[in-house]
Amino acid sequence: xxxxxxxxxxxxxxxxxxxFDQTFSESHATRLCGGAEEPLYAPGEPxxxxxxxxxxxxxxxxxxxxxxxxxxxRLKEDYGYWYAPDGRTEAQQAEFERVEVRPQAxxxxxxRAAGWRFRPSADNLAAGLGPxxxxxxxxxxxxxxxxxxxxxxRVHAFLAALVAFYGTAESVESLLVETRFAWEDVx
Numbered sequence: 001x002x003x004x005x006x007x008x009x010x011x012x013x014x015x016x017x018x019x020f021d022q023t024f025s026e027s028h029a030t031r032l033c034g035g036a037e038e039p040l041y042a043p044g045e046p047x048x049x050x051x052x053x054x055x056x057x058x059x060x061x062x063x064x065x066x067x068x069x070x071x072x073x074r075l076k077e078d079y080g081y082w083y084a085p086d087g088r089t090e091a092q093q094a095e096f097e098r099v100e101v102r103p104q105a106x107x108x109x110x111x112r113a114a115g116w117r118f119r120p121s122a123d124n125l126a127a128g129l130g131p132x133x134x135x136x137x138x139x140x141x142x143x144x145x146x147x148x149x150x151x152x153x154r155v156h157a158f159l160a161a162l163v164a165f166y167g168t169a170e171s172v173e174s175l176l177v178e179t180r181f182a183w184e185d186v187x
Contacts, residue, residue, distance in 0.1 A: 105142035
């Protein structure tokens with residue numbers, strides 16, 4: 001049950017860009033950029049994380065991918081990963097779900113910190129497939145692990161910026177409580 005998601009009309013991608021850039025443009029030479037037709041991570045001076053159009057959820061999701069990527073991956077376009085476009089086969093969809101658990105779990109944390117509703121994505125509209133129950137369960141279990149075991153420094157820093165801006169929790173630690181991320185919210 002979602003209890004701390006407020007009025008989503010106050011969610012503007014420009015705020016996310018500003019928060020991200022204030023947090024990471026100096027320390028990681030990375031900028032968040034909207035307006036792309038398709039999301040893309042482009043290494044360079046500075047590195048750029050492009051999210052789709054002005055979609056708030058896309059921005060959170062692309063930041064999550066950046067937070068998962070290690071230093072070597074952040075030197076490669078799109079972190080050096082494959083991407084099969086919409087219309088994936090069943091086997092490709094299973095692989096997509098396997099690699100998307102951590103990014104989508106982080107997106108859920110970011111969404112909660114911003115007071116935004118998280119919706120897991122199978123990203124395969126042409127096949128008519130929504131996120132499988134096993135995928136949603138894996139995302140939920142990963143979020144629970146993050147709550148118990150903690151998050152990386154980059155994730156913590158972005159969560160802190162979101163929590164401070166949106167006022168959704170007193171601190172990152174008070175946000176990362178397992179009971180704030182119920183199965184019903186993702187099911």
